[in-house]
Amino acid sequence: MDEQQLHQIGAVADRVGLSLRTIRHYEEVGLVIPSGRSAGGFRLYTDADVDRLAQVKAMKPLGFSLEETSTILALRRAVAEGTAASDQRARLESFASRAEEQCSRLSRQLDEVRRLTVQLREQVDRAERSVARSG
Amino acid sequence: MDEQQLHQIGAVADRVGLSLRTIRHYEEVGLVIPSGRSAGGFRLYTDADVDRLAQVKAMKPLGFSLEETSTILALRRAVAEGTAASDQRARLESFASRAEEQCSRLSRQLDEVRRLTVQLREQVDRAERSVARSG
DNA sequence: TTGCTCCTCACGTCACGTGAGGTGGC
DNA sequence: TTGCTCCTCACGTCACGTGAGGTGGC
Numbered sequence: 001m002d003e004q005q006l007h008q009i010g011a012v013a014d015r016v017g018l019s020l021r022t023i024r025h026y027e028e029v030g031l032v033i034p035s036g037r038s039a040g041g042f043r044l045y046t047d048a049d050v051d052r053l054a055q056v057k058a059m060k061p062l063g064f065s066l067e068e069t070s071t072i073l074a075l076r077r078a079v080a081e082g083t084a085a086s087d088q089r090a091r092l093e094s095f096a097s098r099a100e101e102q103c104s105r106l107s108r109q110l111d112e113v114r115r116l117t118v119q120l121r122e123q124v125d126r127a128e129r130s131v132a133r134s135g
Numbered sequence: 136m137d138e139q140q141l142h143q144i145g146a147v148a149d150r151v152g153l154s155l156r157t158i159r160h161y162e163e164v165g166l167v168i169p170s171g172r173s174a175g176g177f178r179l180y181t182d183a184d185v186d187r188l189a190q191v192k193a194m195k196p197l198g199f200s201l202e203e204t205s206t207i208l209a210l211r212r213a214v215a216e217g218t219a220a221s222d223q224r225a226r227l228e229s230f231a232s233r234a235e236e237q238c239s240r241l242s243r244q245l246d247e248v249r250r251l252t253v254q255l256r257e258q259v260d261r262a263e264r265s266v267a268r269s270g
Numbered sequence: 271t272t273g274c275t276c277c278t279c280a281c282g283t284c285a286c287g288t289g290a291g292g293t294g295g296c
Numbered sequence: 297t298t299g300c301t302c303c304t305c306a307c308g309t310c311a312c313g314t315g316a317g318g319t320g321g322c
Binding site: 055058059061062076079080082084086089092093095096099100102103106107109110112113114116117120121123124127128130131 | 190193194196197207211214215217219221224227228230231234235237238241242244245247248249251252255256258259262263265266
Binding site for chain 3: 154156157159160164173174175176177200201
């Protein structure tokens with residue numbers, strides 16, 4: 001039962017909801033490296049790799065660069081394992097603060113964008129009704 | 136009292152919260168053209184221009200390209216003036232649907248990002264307390 | 271053998287950022 | 297005349313998109 005379930009990039013892309021190119025790009029920049037390759041050179045992802053991709057995808061709205069995202073994941077790992085130095089903990093706490101600020105910003109943006117979208121829908125509906133009357 | 140209040144790009148950038156480069160870029164692609172120029176070539180924005188910039192900024196989270204944003208603003212204008220043909224109304228309604236879908240997506244993303252941020256904060260706090268105990 | 275999936279370049283794109291060198295206007 | 301603000305190139309950057317030409321494996 002210690003068989004590693006390995007996944008090809010296409011299956012991973014479908015499951016996580018990222019493009020093949022994006023997944024390959026994440027490897028290019030060292031963000032998510034597949035744990036293995038087939039004899040023919042196909043990328044092979046473990047479930048842990050897939051989880052990491054999903055985490056990266058989920059973090060995207062926070063607006064960190066891919067390099068910062070990579071750093072955050074490394075810092076979290078170090079802190080989780082208890083091997084983080086105090087400056088590493090300080091850096092992670094700084095990222096946490098930035099994440100919180102970004103959440104507030106996103107929340108405000110969502111409010112505004114909802115307002116705009118309702119306005120737009122109302123304008124469209126008014127126009128339709130206006131045409132219906134004069135048609 | 137029909138004097139137009141005109142604003143230089145720096146004041147506009149401060150008011151709206153966009154960079155000088157972004158505002159100039161919006162002119163390059165024909166999205167927001169300043170109504171005038173000073174004798175020395177300085178861009179001069181009317182209050183209506185500033186409103187348009189603010190609208191463009193507010194729409195950014197909807198994820199439309201700058202070209203699409205330009206199209207939407209033109210369609211809204213045509214519909215508001217009652218000069219829109221039926222295919223133009225149809226196109227605007229399609230944009231409205233896309234905007235609604237994007238709102239849902241943003242809402243789900245915000246939920247997830249908040250979860251992640253809380254998790255991150257908890258991890259940081261646990262690490263601090265752990266250090267405090269052993270220090 | 272036929273498809274479908276994958277591979278590696280490598281150039282393109284979108285929305286700007288970032289100087290470089292020069293001028294405008296209170 | 298001194299600053300501060302603005303100007304126009306024009307190249308750089310980030311996160312990918314998009315073929316082009318070739319191979320892997322059930």
